[in-house]
Amino acid sequence: MKQICQSKYEQETSEHEYEFLEQQIAYYNLPSQSFECSTISHHPSIDSIQNLTIREALMKQFKEVAIQSRNALFNLYLESAEDQREEYKKKHEASVKKMDASQSTLNENEKLSSTLVQLINERCNKISERIQSIYKFKLENFLSKSNL
Known part of the structure:
Protein backbone atom coordinates (compact mmCIF):
# COMPACT_ATOMS: atom_id res chain seq x y z
CA MET A 1 0.00 0.00 0.00
CA LYS A 2 2.78 2.44 0.92
CA GLN A 3 4.55 1.74 -2.36
CA ILE A 4 1.40 2.30 -4.44
CA CYS A 5 0.49 5.51 -2.60
CA GLN A 6 4.06 6.83 -2.88
CA SER A 7 4.23 6.03 -6.58
CA LYS A 8 0.81 7.68 -7.10
CA TYR A 9 2.05 10.80 -5.31
CA GLU A 10 5.18 10.92 -7.50
CA GLN A 11 3.16 10.31 -10.67
CA GLU A 12 0.62 13.04 -9.91
CA THR A 13 3.26 15.52 -8.78
CA SER A 14 5.37 15.02 -11.90
CA GLU A 15 2.28 15.28 -14.11
CA HIS A 16 1.15 18.55 -12.56
CA GLU A 17 4.69 19.90 -12.44
CA TYR A 18 4.97 19.31 -16.19
CA GLU A 19 1.68 21.11 -16.83
CA PHE A 20 2.70 23.97 -14.54
CA LEU A 21 6.00 24.28 -16.38
CA GLU A 22 4.17 24.44 -19.71
CA GLN A 23 1.99 27.25 -18.38
CA GLN A 24 5.00 29.14 -17.07
CA ILE A 25 6.75 28.83 -20.42
CA ALA A 26 3.62 30.00 -22.23
CA TYR A 27 3.56 33.05 -19.95
CA TYR A 28 7.23 33.82 -20.55
CA ASN A 29 6.63 33.57 -24.30
CA LEU A 30 3.97 36.31 -24.23
CA PRO A 31 4.79 39.59 -26.01
CA SER A 32 4.80 41.37 -22.63
CA GLN A 33 7.73 39.15 -21.66
CA SER A 34 9.73 39.71 -24.83
CA PHE A 35 13.43 40.49 -24.91
CA GLU A 36 12.74 44.18 -25.44
CA CYS A 37 10.65 44.30 -22.24
CA SER A 38 13.29 42.61 -20.13
CA THR A 39 15.86 44.36 -17.99
CA ILE A 40 18.66 42.52 -19.78
CA SER A 41 17.92 44.37 -23.03
CA HIS A 42 18.96 47.68 -21.45
CA HIS A 43 22.50 46.89 -20.49
CA PRO A 44 24.64 49.97 -19.66
CA SER A 45 27.71 48.69 -21.50
CA ILE A 46 25.80 48.30 -24.77
CA ASP A 47 23.95 51.59 -24.32
CA SER A 48 27.29 53.36 -23.79
CA ILE A 49 28.55 52.49 -27.32
CA GLN A 50 28.54 55.72 -29.32
CA ASN A 51 28.65 54.22 -32.83
CA LEU A 52 25.01 53.50 -33.68
CA THR A 53 25.80 50.81 -36.28
CA ILE A 54 28.03 48.87 -33.91
CA ARG A 55 25.54 49.28 -31.03
CA GLU A 56 22.62 48.00 -33.15
CA ALA A 57 24.64 45.05 -34.50
CA LEU A 58 25.80 44.13 -31.02
CA MET A 59 22.27 44.50 -29.64
CA LYS A 60 20.89 42.28 -32.42
CA GLN A 61 23.49 39.61 -31.69
CA PHE A 62 22.89 39.95 -27.95
CA LYS A 63 19.14 39.51 -28.49
CA GLU A 64 19.59 36.42 -30.69
CA VAL A 65 21.87 34.73 -28.15
CA ALA A 66 19.52 35.56 -25.28
CA ILE A 67 16.45 34.22 -27.12
CA GLN A 68 18.26 31.06 -28.27
CA SER A 69 19.53 30.41 -24.75
CA ARG A 70 16.09 30.93 -23.23
CA ASN A 71 14.47 28.59 -25.78
CA ALA A 72 17.15 25.95 -25.23
CA LEU A 73 16.65 26.20 -21.48
CA PHE A 74 12.85 25.93 -21.81
CA ASN A 75 13.24 22.86 -24.04
CA LEU A 76 15.63 21.28 -21.57
CA TYR A 77 13.20 21.92 -18.69
CA LEU A 78 10.33 20.38 -20.65
CA ALA A 94 4.30 -1.38 -12.19
CA SER A 95 3.25 -1.05 -8.53
CA VAL A 96 -0.40 -1.54 -9.42
CA LYS A 97 0.42 -4.51 -11.67
CA LYS A 98 2.49 -6.03 -8.87
CA MET A 99 -0.43 -5.75 -6.47
CA ASP A 100 -2.86 -7.19 -9.03
CA ALA A 101 -0.51 -10.04 -9.85
CA SER A 102 -0.03 -10.90 -6.20
CA GLN A 103 -3.80 -11.02 -5.77
CA SER A 104 -4.09 -13.81 -8.32
CA THR A 105 -1.12 -15.87 -7.10
CA LEU A 106 -1.56 -15.71 -3.32
CA ASN A 107 -3.74 -18.13 -1.40
CA GLU A 108 -7.02 -16.90 0.11
CA ASN A 109 -5.47 -16.10 3.51
CA GLU A 110 -2.73 -13.91 2.02
CA LYS A 111 -4.86 -11.94 -0.49
CA LEU A 112 -5.87 -8.38 0.19
CA SER A 113 -9.53 -8.01 0.91
CA SER A 114 -11.65 -6.18 -1.66
CA THR A 115 -12.27 -3.53 1.00
CA LEU A 116 -8.55 -2.93 1.40
CA VAL A 117 -8.06 -2.72 -2.38
CA GLN A 118 -10.93 -0.23 -2.52
CA LEU A 119 -9.33 1.80 0.30
CA ILE A 120 -6.03 1.86 -1.56
CA ASN A 121 -7.81 3.13 -4.68
CA GLU A 122 -9.66 5.77 -2.67
CA ARG A 123 -6.40 6.86 -1.06
CA CYS A 124 -4.83 7.22 -4.51
CA ASN A 125 -7.81 9.32 -5.63
CA LYS A 126 -7.39 11.57 -2.58
CA ILE A 127 -3.70 11.94 -3.36
CA SER A 128 -4.62 13.00 -6.92
CA GLU A 129 -7.17 15.53 -5.65
CA ARG A 130 -4.69 16.96 -3.16
CA ILE A 131 -1.93 17.38 -5.72
CA GLN A 132 -4.39 18.92 -8.17
CA SER A 133 -5.47 21.45 -5.50
CA ILE A 134 -1.87 22.30 -4.68
CA TYR A 135 -1.00 22.98 -8.32
CA LYS A 136 -4.21 24.92 -8.91
CA PHE A 137 -3.18 27.20 -6.04
CA LYS A 138 0.40 27.33 -7.32
CA LEU A 139 -0.79 28.42 -10.78
CA GLU A 140 -3.18 31.03 -9.39
CA ASN A 141 -0.39 32.41 -7.22
CA PHE A 142 2.01 32.50 -10.18
CA LEU A 143 -0.53 34.25 -12.41
CA SER A 144 -1.45 36.81 -9.76
CA LYS A 145 2.22 37.69 -9.21
CA SER A 146 2.76 37.83 -12.97
CA ASN A 147 -0.02 40.36 -13.46
CA LEU A 148 1.50 42.87 -11.05
Whole structure:
Protein backbone atom coordinates (compact mmCIF):
# COMPACT_ATOMS: atom_id res chain seq x y z
CA MET A 1 0.00 0.00 0.00
CA LYS A 2 2.78 2.44 0.92
CA GLN A 3 4.55 1.74 -2.36
CA ILE A 4 1.40 2.30 -4.44
CA CYS A 5 0.49 5.51 -2.60
CA GLN A 6 4.06 6.83 -2.88
CA SER A 7 4.23 6.03 -6.58
CA LYS A 8 0.81 7.68 -7.10
CA TYR A 9 2.05 10.80 -5.31
CA GLU A 10 5.18 10.92 -7.50
CA GLN A 11 3.16 10.31 -10.67
CA GLU A 12 0.62 13.04 -9.91
CA THR A 13 3.26 15.52 -8.78
CA SER A 14 5.37 15.02 -11.90
CA GLU A 15 2.28 15.28 -14.11
CA HIS A 16 1.15 18.55 -12.56
CA GLU A 17 4.69 19.90 -12.44
CA TYR A 18 4.97 19.31 -16.19
CA GLU A 19 1.68 21.11 -16.83
CA PHE A 20 2.70 23.97 -14.54
CA LEU A 21 6.00 24.28 -16.38
CA GLU A 22 4.17 24.44 -19.71
CA GLN A 23 1.99 27.25 -18.38
CA GLN A 24 5.00 29.14 -17.07
CA ILE A 25 6.75 28.83 -20.42
CA ALA A 26 3.62 30.00 -22.23
CA TYR A 27 3.56 33.05 -19.95
CA TYR A 28 7.23 33.82 -20.55
CA ASN A 29 6.63 33.57 -24.30
CA LEU A 30 3.97 36.31 -24.23
CA PRO A 31 4.79 39.59 -26.01
CA SER A 32 4.80 41.37 -22.63
CA GLN A 33 7.73 39.15 -21.66
CA SER A 34 9.73 39.71 -24.83
CA PHE A 35 13.43 40.49 -24.91
CA GLU A 36 12.74 44.18 -25.44
CA CYS A 37 10.65 44.30 -22.24
CA SER A 38 13.29 42.61 -20.13
CA THR A 39 15.86 44.36 -17.99
CA ILE A 40 18.66 42.52 -19.78
CA SER A 41 17.92 44.37 -23.03
CA HIS A 42 18.96 47.68 -21.45
CA HIS A 43 22.50 46.89 -20.49
CA PRO A 44 24.64 49.97 -19.66
CA SER A 45 27.71 48.69 -21.50
CA ILE A 46 25.80 48.30 -24.77
CA ASP A 47 23.95 51.59 -24.32
CA SER A 48 27.29 53.36 -23.79
CA ILE A 49 28.55 52.49 -27.32
CA GLN A 50 28.54 55.72 -29.32
CA ASN A 51 28.65 54.22 -32.83
CA LEU A 52 25.01 53.50 -33.68
CA THR A 53 25.80 50.81 -36.28
CA ILE A 54 28.03 48.87 -33.91
CA ARG A 55 25.54 49.28 -31.03
CA GLU A 56 22.62 48.00 -33.15
CA ALA A 57 24.64 45.05 -34.50
CA LEU A 58 25.80 44.13 -31.02
CA MET A 59 22.27 44.50 -29.64
CA LYS A 60 20.89 42.28 -32.42
CA GLN A 61 23.49 39.61 -31.69
CA PHE A 62 22.89 39.95 -27.95
CA LYS A 63 19.14 39.51 -28.49
CA GLU A 64 19.59 36.42 -30.69
CA VAL A 65 21.87 34.73 -28.15
CA ALA A 66 19.52 35.56 -25.28
CA ILE A 67 16.45 34.22 -27.12
CA GLN A 68 18.26 31.06 -28.27
CA SER A 69 19.53 30.41 -24.75
CA ARG A 70 16.09 30.93 -23.23
CA ASN A 71 14.47 28.59 -25.78
CA ALA A 72 17.15 25.95 -25.23
CA LEU A 73 16.65 26.20 -21.48
CA PHE A 74 12.85 25.93 -21.81
CA ASN A 75 13.24 22.86 -24.04
CA LEU A 76 15.63 21.28 -21.57
CA TYR A 77 13.20 21.92 -18.69
CA LEU A 78 10.33 20.38 -20.65
CA GLU A 79 12.37 17.37 -21.76
CA SER A 80 13.53 16.70 -18.22
CA ALA A 81 10.01 17.09 -16.81
CA GLU A 82 8.63 14.78 -19.52
CA ASP A 83 11.24 12.12 -18.74
CA GLN A 84 10.43 12.32 -15.05
CA ARG A 85 6.69 12.20 -15.75
CA GLU A 86 7.09 9.05 -17.86
CA GLU A 87 9.35 7.41 -15.30
CA TYR A 88 6.89 7.95 -12.44
CA LYS A 89 3.93 6.87 -14.56
CA LYS A 90 5.68 3.58 -15.37
CA LYS A 91 6.69 3.13 -11.74
CA HIS A 92 3.10 3.57 -10.56
CA GLU A 93 1.73 1.24 -13.23
CA ALA A 94 4.30 -1.38 -12.19
CA SER A 95 3.25 -1.05 -8.53
CA VAL A 96 -0.40 -1.54 -9.42
CA LYS A 97 0.42 -4.51 -11.67
CA LYS A 98 2.49 -6.03 -8.87
CA MET A 99 -0.43 -5.75 -6.47
CA ASP A 100 -2.86 -7.19 -9.03
CA ALA A 101 -0.51 -10.04 -9.85
CA SER A 102 -0.03 -10.90 -6.20
CA GLN A 103 -3.80 -11.02 -5.77
CA SER A 104 -4.09 -13.81 -8.32
CA THR A 105 -1.12 -15.87 -7.10
CA LEU A 106 -1.56 -15.71 -3.32
CA ASN A 107 -3.74 -18.13 -1.40
CA GLU A 108 -7.02 -16.90 0.11
CA ASN A 109 -5.47 -16.10 3.51
CA GLU A 110 -2.73 -13.91 2.02
CA LYS A 111 -4.86 -11.94 -0.49
CA LEU A 112 -5.87 -8.38 0.19
CA SER A 113 -9.53 -8.01 0.91
CA SER A 114 -11.65 -6.18 -1.66
CA THR A 115 -12.27 -3.53 1.00
CA LEU A 116 -8.55 -2.93 1.40
CA VAL A 117 -8.06 -2.72 -2.38
CA GLN A 118 -10.93 -0.23 -2.52
CA LEU A 119 -9.33 1.80 0.30
CA ILE A 120 -6.03 1.86 -1.56
CA ASN A 121 -7.81 3.13 -4.68
CA GLU A 122 -9.66 5.77 -2.67
CA ARG A 123 -6.40 6.86 -1.06
CA CYS A 124 -4.83 7.22 -4.51
CA ASN A 125 -7.81 9.32 -5.63
CA LYS A 126 -7.39 11.57 -2.58
CA ILE A 127 -3.70 11.94 -3.36
CA SER A 128 -4.62 13.00 -6.92
CA GLU A 129 -7.17 15.53 -5.65
CA ARG A 130 -4.69 16.96 -3.16
CA ILE A 131 -1.93 17.38 -5.72
CA GLN A 132 -4.39 18.92 -8.17
CA SER A 133 -5.47 21.45 -5.50
CA ILE A 134 -1.87 22.30 -4.68
CA TYR A 135 -1.00 22.98 -8.32
CA LYS A 136 -4.21 24.92 -8.91
CA PHE A 137 -3.18 27.20 -6.04
CA LYS A 138 0.40 27.33 -7.32
CA LEU A 139 -0.79 28.42 -10.78
CA GLU A 140 -3.18 31.03 -9.39
CA ASN A 141 -0.39 32.41 -7.22
CA PHE A 142 2.01 32.50 -10.18
CA LEU A 143 -0.53 34.25 -12.41
CA SER A 144 -1.45 36.81 -9.76
CA LYS A 145 2.22 37.69 -9.21
CA SER A 146 2.76 37.83 -12.97
CA ASN A 147 -0.02 40.36 -13.46
CA LEU A 148 1.50 42.87 -11.05
